[in-house]
Amino acid sequence: xxxxxxxxxxxxxxxxxxxxxxxxxxxxxxxxxxxxxxxxxxxxxxxxxxxxxxxxxxxxxxxxxxxxxxxxxxxxxxxxxxxxxxxxxxxxxxxxxxxxxxxxxxxxxxxxxxxxxxxxxxxxxxxxxxxxxxxxxxxxxxxxxxxxxxxxxxxxxxxxxxxxxxxxxxxxxxxxxxxxxxxxxxxxxxxxxxxxxxxxxxxxxxxxxxxxxxxxxxxxxxxxxxxxxxxxxxxxxxxxxxxxxxxxxxxxxxxxxxxxxxxxxxxxxxxx
Amino acid sequence: xxxxxxxxxxxxxxxxxxxxxxxxxxxxxxxxxxxxxxxxxxxxxxxxxxxxxxxxxxxxxxxxxxxxxxxxxxxxxxxxxxxxxxxxxxxxxxxxxxxxxxxxxxxxxxxxxxxxxxxxxxxxxxxxxxxxxxxxxxxxxxxxxxxxxxxxxxxxxxxxxxxxxxxxxxxxxxxxxxxxxxxxxxxxxxxxxxxxxxxxxxxxxxxxxxxxxxxxxxxxxxxxxxxxxxxxxxxxxxxxxxxxxxxxxxxxxxxxxxxxxxxxxxxxxxxxxxxxxxxxxxxxxxxxxxxxxxxxxxxxxxxxxxxxxxx
Numbered sequence: 001x002x003x004x005x006x007x008x009x010x011x012x013x014x015x016x017x018x019x020x021x022x023x024x025x026x027x028x029x030x031x032x033x034x035x036x037x038x039x040x041x042x043x044x045x046x047x048x049x050x051x052x053x054x055x056x057x058x059x060x061x062x063x064x065x066x067x068x069x070x071x072x073x074x075x076x077x078x079x080x081x082x083x084x085x086x087x088x089x090x091x092x093x094x095x096x097x098x099x100x101x102x103x104x105x106x107x108x109x110x111x112x113x114x115x116x117x118x119x120x121x122x123x124x125x126x127x128x129x130x131x132x133x134x135x136x137x138x139x140x141x142x143x144x145x146x147x148x149x150x151x152x153x154x155x156x157x158x159x160x161x162x163x164x165x166x167x168x169x170x171x172x173x174x175x176x177x178x179x180x181x182x183x184x185x186x187x188x189x190x191x192x193x194x195x196x197x198x199x200x201x202x203x204x205x206x207x208x209x210x211x212x213x214x215x216x217x218x219x220x221x222x223x224x225x226x227x228x229x230x231x232x233x234x235x236x237x238x239x240x241x242x243x244x245x246x247x248x249x250x251x252x253x254x255x256x257x258x259x260x261x262x263x264x265x266x267x268x269x270x271x272x
Numbered sequence: 273x274x275x276x277x278x279x280x281x282x283x284x285x286x287x288x289x290x291x292x293x294x295x296x297x298x299x300x301x302x303x304x305x306x307x308x309x310x311x312x313x314x315x316x317x318x319x320x321x322x323x324x325x326x327x328x329x330x331x332x333x334x335x336x337x338x339x340x341x342x343x344x345x346x347x348x349x350x351x352x353x354x355x356x357x358x359x360x361x362x363x364x365x366x367x368x369x370x371x372x373x374x375x376x377x378x379x380x381x382x383x384x385x386x387x388x389x390x391x392x393x394x395x396x397x398x399x400x401x402x403x404x405x406x407x408x409x410x411x412x413x414x415x416x417x418x419x420x421x422x423x424x425x426x427x428x429x430x431x432x433x434x435x436x437x438x439x440x441x442x443x444x445x446x447x448x449x450x451x452x453x454x455x456x457x458x459x460x461x462x463x464x465x466x467x468x469x470x471x472x473x474x475x476x477x478x479x480x481x482x483x484x485x486x487x488x489x490x491x492x493x494x495x496x497x498x499x500x501x502x503x504x505x506x507x508x509x510x511x512x513x514x515x516x517x518x519x520x521x522x523x524x525x526x527x528x529x530x531x532x533x534x535x536x537x538x539x540x541x542x543x544x545x546x547x548x549x550x551x552x553x554x555x556x557x558x559x560x561x562x563x564x565x566x567x568x569x570x571x572x573x574x575x576x577x578x579x580x581x582x583x
Binding site: 108112119123127128204211213224238245250252256257 | 283286287290295298299301401408409411412413414416417419420421423424428507508511514515516518519522523533534537538540545548549552553560
């Protein structure tokens, strides 16, 4: 793909993402239905003027529910990503700066955690905490910081050997000052990009867990819950599955594309 | 080599032990027990039940007993499926889960490697554009979306394949393809990137300038080194395949380990959940071990590095 095409693709993805955000944040306000509101006259209705995405088995508006569910999924994903950022960046930076034994042990722990299916850990956490949504996303974040920490460690190793760090050391700057003033600003951009790349994975994980009935519970909803509900009714009313699933796919596509372009831009990998 | 393998085995065993211990204590810390039902049972009955399953001993003793039994491959009785041991449930579910998962990984590699290679060899052409777009799209298709879609399309509407259950080998086709799609896309993307990098290397340039044709070039000079990132992707991929299989088994009502595991988590069947953790962790660790060892065999850079360390 040449650069012009790449640019267009990136802009389309960015625009899609912006649309998704505006829709899930503001959309439900402009819709005549509440996400829990039951329209007794229209149960399992196909898409119509009143209900653009149709209604579900309890007569609730699927469009409103998709937007509200999408909002919850995105909030969970963003908060989990924040948690993974807050764990991954210090972990990677400390490992990279400390070097030697400490570095080896810390990275071995990361390797060990890589070998675990994180949905397994999250399921254990769900058993532990009950169905607490907030703890769920903390748990999700707590198991998805591995990529960030590896990247941050790598970046720290590069930065550590730069001349300006040597200069700061020679001038007698304290370690804390060096980390805060010289190391962090240089690795934070990369860390943000990899945080962006974490989001789609977390959205998928949330949808899996909610789909299995272990995550978000009624009356709250998320894309995973909606897809699970839609799957039960798909033989008679496929729109209940199609719209939330389509919404999920579009969001993931846009996020993946934006993340890829951002990553390529920092690694200088224009041609890929 | 022996030294390397030995180190990896030790690392694998330690990781396994840590995982099992953390899971064991996490589960026991959880509020609510396996016998909390809607109806309160008389205290004597509950006491007897706890005693029957040895749940009334202090935790360290329970833990010691669990580890000792685990060493002898005894995962204990299921607390919810009466008259079944966890070993029996795993023996019933694991073959199904394993076939779906293994099939999905194979499909992912068989689709992903050629697609990635083709895109790399025709870098920046219309073919590359098509394949790369397909790949990007595939990455956004989790099994939670493709699973129900396949049921609706190929099972209900077209009636080509069974919608669920495990009656014949054909029951495995739809679930494994649904599970494979995002992994095939990830493999293709990885393969494309590493192929492009390899194609720029001097040894490939030399081979090309000597007039080697594309196919020989691909098989003898590009693939061996371009495959290395894909190889190391297999370990993490196995973990996500397992996560996906939990969903897929639900969608296709496959009687696999994933369903038992999720049910066990929902109704606090301690021993069954522990059994699931043991089996999944063991599977993934073993696969990672195999991948690491292959990596060591096939990547001369790592081999020489660790030899330098040894001396």
